[in-house]
Amino acid sequence: MDFSEQLAQHQQFFASNKTRDLNWRKQQLQQIKRLVTENEQAFLDALQADLGKPAQEAWITEVSYVTGDVDHVCKRLNRWAKKRSVATPIVAQPGRSYIQPEPQGSILIIGAWNYPMQLILAPLVAVIAAGNCAMVKPSELAPATSQLLAKLIPQYLDKQAFSVVEGAVEATTALLALPFDHIMYTGNGQVGRIVMAAAAKHLTPVTLELGGKSPVYVDESADLNITAQRIAWGKWMNAGQTCIAPDYIITSKNMIAPLVTALKSQITKMFGKNPQASKSYGRIVNERHAKRISDYLSDLIIEVGGEFDIEQRYIAPTIVVNPPLDSALMTDEIFGAILPIIAIEDFDSAKAFVKARDKPLSAYIFSKNKTQCQSWVNEISSGSQCINDVIMFNAVPELPFGGVGPSGMGQYSGQAGFDNFSHLKSVLVRPFIKDLPVRFAPYSKLKFKFLRWIR
Numbered sequence: 001m002d003f004s005e006q007l008a009q010h011q012q013f014f015a016s017n018k019t020r021d022l023n024w025r026k027q028q029l030q031q032i033k034r035l036v037t038e039n040e041q042a043f044l045d046a047l048q049a050d051l052g053k054p055a056q057e058a059w060i061t062e063v064s065y066v067t068g069d070v071d072h073v074c075k076r077l078n079r080w081a082k083k084r085s086v087a088t089p090i091v092a093q094p095g096r097s098y099i100q101p102e103p104q105g106s107i108l109i110i111g112a113w114n115y116p117m118q119l120i121l122a123p124l125v126a127v128i129a130a131g132n133c134a135m136v137k138p139s140e141l142a143p144a145t146s147q148l149l150a151k152l153i154p155q156y157l158d159k160q161a162f163s164v165v166e167g168a169v170e171a172t173t174a175l176l177a178l179p180f181d182h183i184m185y186t187g188n189g190q191v192g193r194i195v196m197a198a199a200a201k202h203l204t205p206v207t208l209e210l211g212g213k214s215p216v217y218v219d220e221s222a223d224l225n226i227t228a229q230r231i232a233w234g235k236w237m238n239a240g241q242t243c244i245a246p247d248y249i250i251t252s253k254n255m256i257a258p259l260v261t262a263l264k265s266q267i268t269k270m271f272g273k274n275p276q277a278s279k280s281y282g283r284i285v286n287e288r289h290a291k292r293i294s295d296y297l298s299d300l301i302i303e304v305g306g307e308f309d310i311e312q313r314y315i316a317p318t319i320v321v322n323p324p325l326d327s328a329l330m331t332d333e334i335f336g337a338i339l340p341i342i343a344i345e346d347f348d349s350a351k352a353f354v355k356a357r358d359k360p361l362s363a364y365i366f367s368k369n370k371t372q373c374q375s376w377v378n379e380i381s382s383g384s385q386c387i388n389d390v391i392m393f394n395a396v397p398e399l400p401f402g403g404v405g406p407s408g409m410g411q412y413s414g415q416a417g418f419d420n421f422s423h424l425k426s427v428l429v430r431p432f433i434k435d436l437p438v439r440f441a442p443y444s445k446l447k448f449k450f451l452r453w454i455r
Contacts, residue, residue, distance in 0.1 A: 001170055001171055001174040002174065003135065003175055007135065007179075007180070010106045011106055013158075019132060020102075030074070032124065032156070033067050035156040035157075036067050042148055043062065043148065044059065046142075046144035050113070051116075051142065051239075051241070052281075052282040057280070062117045062118040066121045072414065073125055073126070073129045073418070084099040086098060092430070095429060095430040095431075097429075099425065101130070101418070101424055102131070102423050102425050103130055104132055104421060105180075106133045106135070106181050107132045107134045107135075107181060107421060108175055108178075109184045110187070111136065114238060115238070116145035117145050123207075123417070126413075126417025130417075130420075132421055133161040134163075135162075136153070138166065140167060147166070181204065183199050184209075185206065185208050186243075188211065205410075207411075209361075209402060209403060209410075210406065210408040211243035211244075212247075212403070212406060212407040213248065213333055213357065213360055214361055215248060215250060215353075216231060217350045218251040219255075219369065220252065221368040224262045227259075227262070228265070228266045230366075231266075235390075238282050239282040239284055239315065239336065239337050240339075243335075247333065248339065249342065250354075253343040256341055259341065260303050263319060275317055276309065284337075285313070289335075290310045291310050293308075293335075294310060296336075296338055300323050300329070301322065305319065315337040316337065318337055318338045318339065319339050319340075320339070320340050320341070321340070351380060354380055358406040359381045359382055360407055361408065362385065362391075366388050367387075373388075399414070400413055400417075401413040402416075
């Protein structure tokens with residue numbers, strides 16, 4: 001496979017400076033909105049086929065997410081793209097200093113299968129806003145959505161600036177061999193390392209959104225019904241296949257039984273007594289991943305659920321208590337419908353438990369104790385956090401989204417996305433006014449003394 005001609009076409013178009021025109025960018029952004037709204041039902045059908053996503057869930061997390069992102073960016077693009085004045089110190093006076101955002105060039109976006117529409121189009125919104133061209137590679141594990149994106153993007157967006165590549169590992173490998181100006185990858189850490197190694201050959205900057213095991217701490221002061229409702233929604237949305245979903249809960253031993261009861265009640269309210277028959281509960285992306293998730297359940301204490309049907313890609317909403325900490329369930333990112341609950345001694349033990357592990361993409365705390373909540377925010381390093389909720393930071397456009405350490409690098413969403421895919425160029429402008437001789441050789445003790453004084 002060779003995609004060098006497509007990249008060369010994008011590079012040639014970028015060199016024409018057409019993408020620097022803010023009106024062109026806004027027009028392309030509005031075309032993304034049209035692409036989504038005019039084909040909404042087709043996307044809902046594709047997401048149902050790929051992941052069994054209920055229409056309302058798909059609309060909230062993918063369709064409206066993208067259209068809302070376009071609206072937010074278009075309203076603010078002029079301001080983001082302006083020169084940003086900064087103070088000029090006395091040593092550079094008279095002068096004027098500013099930061100000028102400029103496009104990077106041609107960007108590669110490699111999407112993920114769990115939100116196969118959003119994780120292509122949302123990064124593309126940021127890439128276009130910053131004035132770049134792009135090649136996008138949807139996930140082959142969500143074939144219906146991939147095929148739809150491959151069909152629609154050339155119909156709605158400028159073909160000279162944007163293209164779609166479908167395929168599996170061979171296509172991705174061929175793309176990674178090319179000299180892009182930036183690579184955006186969403187997926188797991190193993191592939192993230194491959195992407196980063198490939199990018200290093202061209203000294204290409206990368207944005208990696210990788211995930212990890214996102215913890216939830218629940219203390220005795222939390223409102224259990226509200227806590228359980230919010231956790232259950234975040235955990236079993238998309239059948240647990242969300243990078244910022246709660247991966248496990250840590251709480252005191254006395255809290256486990258009432259928390260399990262509250263969570264079980266919420267599962268029944270949301271999905272009925274038989275979630276497999278519920279139209280509000282999705283499916284695992286393929287049989288291989290369904291088998292992977294079901295294998296976690298061997299020799300564990302299952303409090304709720306545990307049923308599965310590999311052929312139907314179904315894993316019931318499942319709760320397990322105190323699994324071995326060295327088990328695959330507690331060392332791998334689950335990315336599925338199983339929620340472990342771990343007993344810890346107290347709040348300090350909870351913080352120590354999280355700190356002893358890789359930095360997660362998100363971290364959650366449920367507590368009425370404001371001191372503990374602030375301590376959690378101050379001491380737990382993670383990409384994002386919610387206090388007394390899960391996932392909802394992703395509904396705030398101006399909160400940057402991204403990981404830290406093993407959970408990723410780089411951020412997008414709102415202005416953070418614009419800045420991430422821009423080069424923030426430093427500029428100093430000075431007039432033709434004679435400079436003080438202190439700046440130039442020959443040096444002297446008097447000049448040195450003066451320089452030290454003005455600094």
